[in-house]
Amino acid sequence: MDNFVVSARKYRPATFATVVGQEHITRTLKNAILTGQLPQAFLFCGSRGVGKTTCARILAKTINCEHRTADGEACNECESCRSFNEGASMNIFELDAASNNGVDNMRELTQQVYIPPQTGKYKVYIIDEVHMLSTGAFNAFLKTLEEPPAYAKFILATTEKNKVIPTILSRCQVFDFKRIEVPDIVHHLEYVAGNEGVKYEPEALELIATKAEGGMRDALSTFDQLVNFTQGNLTYQGCLENLNVLDTDYYFRLVDQLRAGDLSGALLLYQEITTRGFGGQHFLTGLCEHLRNLMVSLDPQTLTLVEGGEKLRARYGQQAQQCGLPLLLNYLGTAGDYEYRFREANNKRLFVEIGLMKMASATMQVG
Numbered sequence: 001m002d003n004f005v006v007s008a009r010k011y012r013p014a015t016f017a018t019v020v021g022q023e024h025i026t027r028t029l030k031n032a033i034l035t036g037q038l039p040q041a042f043l044f045c046g047s048r049g050v051g052k053t054t055c056a057r058i059l060a061k062t063i064n065c066e067h068r069t070a071d072g073e074a075c076n077e078c079e080s081c082r083s084f085n086e087g088a089s090m091n092i093f094e095l096d097a098a099s100n101n102g103v104d105n106m107r108e109l110t111q112q113v114y115i116p117p118q119t120g121k122y123k124v125y126i127i128d129e130v131h132m133l134s135t136g137a138f139n140a141f142l143k144t145l146e147e148p149p150a151y152a153k154f155i156l157a158t159t160e161k162n163k164v165i166p167t168i169l170s171r172c173q174v175f176d177f178k179r180i181e182v183p184d185i186v187h188h189l190e191y192v193a194g195n196e197g198v199k200y201e202p203e204a205l206e207l208i209a210t211k212a213e214g215g216m217r218d219a220l221s222t223f224d225q226l227v228n229f230t231q232g233n234l235t236y237q238g239c240l241e242n243l244n245v246l247d248t249d250y251y252f253r254l255v256d257q258l259r260a261g262d263l264s265g266a267l268l269l270y271q272e273i274t275t276r277g278f279g280g281q282h283f284l285t286g287l288c289e290h291l292r293n294l295m296v297s298l299d300p301q302t303l304t305l306v307e308g309g310e311k312l313r314a315r316y317g318q319q320a321q322q323c324g325l326p327l328l329l330n331y332l333g334t335a336g337d338y339e340y341r342f343r344e345a346n347n348k349r350l351f352v353e354i355g356l357m358k359m360a361s362a363t364m365q366v367g
Contacts, residue, residue: 007220011192013054014085015073016062020188020216021180022051028175029059030072038063039173041145041154043130045161046177049215053128055177056155060084060092060124063153080120091120098129103136110144113152122153130156131163138165145171179214182206182307188216189223193234198227200234206309207239246278248312251290252319258331259323263360267353280352284339291332294320298328330362 013019016026025044032038042059044052062068066078074081083089095109109125117123127133133141145154145168156172158164189205192198208226212219222243223234230238240247250273257265273283296302297313297320306313320328338355345351 007192007196007224008049008217011188011195011220013051013058014076016055016058017073019051019055019058021184022055022177025051025055025175025177029055033059033062033068033072038153040148040152041156041172043161043164043169043172043174044155044157044177045174046159047179047214048159049212049217049219050177050180051216052157052177053126056126056157057084057092059155060122060126060153061089063122063124064089064091064120091117091122092124092126094126094128096128097132097137102134103140106133106137106140110140113144113148116149117151122151124153124155126155126157128157129159130168131158131160135165138168142167142171180216181214182209183309185209185212185216185219186309189219192220192223196227196232198232198234201236202309203236204234204239206312207236207243207245208234210307211243211245244277246273246276246282246286248290251287252315254287255290255294255319255323255331258356258359259327259363261360261363263357266356266360270352270356274349280348281339281342284335284342284352284355288332288335288339291328291335294323295325295328295332298325327363331359334358334362 016030019026042056044056046052058074061081061084062072062074064080064084065074066080067075069075076082076085080089080091084092093109093112095105113123113125115123148154154172156164156168161169161174161176186202186205186209189208190200193200193205204226208219208222211222226234226239226242229242239245250269254266254269257269270283274280293306293316296305297316300317303313303317306316308316323331334355338352342348342351
């Protein structure tokens with residue numbers, strides 16, 4: 001049996017041009033390389049799976065490339081690039097601060113810094129999850145970071161910039177990675193699915209992208225899982241079942257029933273949802289998210305804040321106009337209050353049903 005390589009590794013970008021959703025970062029890094037204005041230390045910040053470590057590796061490879069392209073990309077053909085791609089580079093060192101966070105680990109690293117590179121121009125040190133370093137390790141690292149040799153470059157990565165001490169922050173050029181937008185994730189998933197021969201419904205990829213919450217690695221991991229579950233045929237319904245996600249269609253139907261004052265229909269729909277195994281907390285959280293999406297859909301300028309495809313946004317916009325601002329504010333206030341107080345309720349089913357009764361009666365009050 002061939003060794004399976006997960007998509008997050010198999011399709012990890014190898015050049016700045018293939019990094020998804022971080023154009024503001026890659027453009028700045030390429031310009032710094034082209035002008036030769038490289039800082040001694042970089043700090044890459046952002047949530048998980050948005051490309052921090054990937055960009056650190058691309059940057060480390062590119063600045064040591066012997067024949068860079070005219071637009072600042074690594075050639076992937078020179079000896080330095082080949083050794084990096086094969087995992088045998090002697091100039092690039094990676095340290096996981098989550099498991100190597102002590103003073104001794106940092107002293108060992110700083111001692112290596114003062115040994116010049118045998119080949120290549122730079123020695124690059126990538127320290128992942130740098131916020132996990134102990135106070136002693138930070139202090140041991142500080143002097144080296146302040147006055148490193150000209151050939152040494154440090155790339156620090158963290159998901160929690162607020163935990164990095166100010167004296168480290170002030171010595172780094174900080175790059176803030178943003179969450180990857182749903183259309184960008186969908187476009188990349190389409191590329192992966194095409195390469196892997198996976199059939200898919202567009203709505204299924206949109207669901208995976210939304211579920212990933214801006215992280216490409218999470219999206220690709222979920223993609224692999226669902227490909228196995230659906231045997232290479234990603235359908236929207238199959239993805240819903242596997243991810244335990246409540247279909248947005250339920251919430252569209254529910255709001256229509258509430259708007260019509262149809263309490264019986266709303267209660268029966270909630271019964272159907274609980275029968276499918278979704279608890280009251282899950283239901284209320286999803287309802288608040290749905291109502292929030294309706295709120296921002298009232299204005300075409302903020303409709304882009306809804307994560308999803310054009311068809312879904314159009315549907316939100318249509319229902320939002322049908323409800324109007326006063327009714328949506330009433331619904332959202334009630335749903336938010338009941339979600340907040342849900343854990344305190346003894347009879348949780350009745351508690352949710354009372355919330356639905358209040359929202360169903362709000363139509364007449366607002367009207």
